[in-house]
Amino acid sequence: MSRATPFKMRFVHLDLKGAPPKVSYLSEVFPLFHTLGANGLLIEYEDMFPYEGRLMLLRAKHAYSPSEVAEILRLAKLNELEVVPLVQTFGHMEVYYLGEGETSKQWLQQEQNSLAKLCLSHMQAVASHVLAQHPGTTPLVWDDMLRDIPQEQLKASGVPQLVEPVLWDYGADLDVHSKIFLMGKYQECGFQRLWAASAFKGATGASQALPPIEHHVRNHEQWLQVAVSGPVDALQGIILTGWQRYDHFSVLCELLPVGIPSLAACLQSLVHGGFAEDVKLRVEHFLGVSSLEIMDTVSEGAGSFPGSDIHALVTQVSLHLRSSVDTLLERNRYVTGWFSPYHRRRKLIHPVMIQHIQPEALSLLSRWSNLVQQLEAALQLAFYPDTIEEWLEENVLPSMQQLQGLLQDLGEAAAPLPLPPPPSSCWDTGQNP
Structure with missing residues (x-):
């Protein structure tokens, strides 16, 4: 029998910087997300947000209108999905070339300065601004830039009192012991709450068209091991990422409707503590498919879920x-x-x-x-x-x-x-x- 999940919050990531779905399609899949066990959405609006004024030039040709964004939020609330907006202030925009700008190079020439200090100062500035403007908001940050920073430097930066790190790893062979060690490090630095991030698509190849379901299910099973073996109640929840491009200049990877069977298997694995046979049967029922063969690249055949014809x-x-x-x-x-x-x-x-x-x-x-x-x-x-x-x-x-x-x-x-x-x-x- 399957066991209960250690993840109280389960957010589905919508990466809108490529292949953004129409609101009409989101109205069909949000109820399914809820049924499968999701209780939140991480929405990466990117250029689909209806920016105004000086920022209007950022809008995509088919950007959502203000009324469509309001409708997305209404639909999310209707389906008991808490919405967290994802704004990449650092991410793929700056971080690969951290310290390469002329101003940064001059700053780094001073003996007491380093790339780690530059990174932390940016995080501290952005998080402080967000909290000053929206006191009830909790900023989350991807943790990859924090992992190798010495403990004392992290503690002294003040960042642990401002943000909650999201430990991300999309591998099927995720190192459970290393993740538990990293969680302990973050807690000792002063981070009170931690998050995990897995992937249900968009993490196995920049031009991947079909998600390898077995890979993603194993990724979630490894995260379950981290959650049950690590510090008690340290992980507040997990974000199931579904990247649509590796970055703004790469091709499209798996479309959202094509990733639905993988998402279903991963969410149900989290809800029931693994992908046992009874969980597999539940997934097949929810998707309306006769058989979900996770060992294959993808299961062929019709289903009844939204976008099953596209799949x-x-x-x-x-x-x-x-x-x-x-x-x-x-x-x-x-x-x-x-x-x-x-x-x-x-x-x-x-x-x-x-x-x-x-x-x-x-x-x-x-x-x-x-x-x-x-x-x-x-x-x-x-x-x-x-x-x-x-x-x-x-x-x-x-x-x-x-x-x-x-x-x-x-x-x-x-x-x-x-x-x-x-x-x-x-x-x-x-x-x-």
Whole structure:
């Protein structure tokens, strides 16, 4: 039997800097989040926030309107999901190049200054400003920049009295002992409350299209071990991150609807203390799927959860589109033997060979064109046009262009050569016979 969870708060992270869902889709998934065991949302608005005044230039083309943000908050409250906004004041914007600016370099030349001190001074300034403006707010910070700072320096900075660190680790082989040791260090520095952060998608590859569910379930099982083995009641809750881009300049990784089965398995693992067989059956029931095989890259087949059609179609594309086109181009003996790149560049082919290649290529193009049309229609219900354009261009267009290029070359190679002009005669020259 499964046991009770040590995590009182379970926040689902919505990363809106890529593929932000329409509010209509969020209205469908928030009830599911609640049913699965979530009781909070960490919303990373990014450029989807309706900034005004001087900050209006930060808005994305399809940014939420003020009324849509209000609706998101209403829907969250309706589904008993506490909302915490995530604003990256440090994050991927500054921290990779900490100390590289000219002003920072000059500051660091002073003997008593260091990168750690620079980092802590920034955290202290931002947290103090937030608390001065909003006294009832508790700032949370990702902990990776704090881990290696000496204990005494952390304690003396005043930061432990201002913020609560979020210990994040998305690995399936998370080191439980090291996390427990780190929790003890933070407590000795003066941090009163700690948080954990896991991942249900967006952590296994910048261009990952399908989440490896087993990896993410194991990540959560490791965090459960940390929670039950570490200091009692030290962890206030856990944030299940679902990154949509690794940073602002990277491609999209797993779309939210595609990550729902992984999220369901992870949340239910947290609620019931592990992913036992009875928990697996509950997840299958909530998703409306006949079988959830976490050992596979993804479980194929239909479900009844919001976005299940997107999940099924993306799975088909991701697992089979490129491989089916590659098989035709690289393993079909008629293509490799009689219509190789050499032949295609010169538009040379034996007429008989056209009948061995063209029907299969046309059939493949028709099948994938129909499926992609279905996918595009499904995506339009959940996402904005720029998201659909980007995902299709990255994941569909390359293989479709290869297929269309093959058929175009076949057509040009099959076209009859123009007849040479008739030989000139004396009648044409105007000379006497």
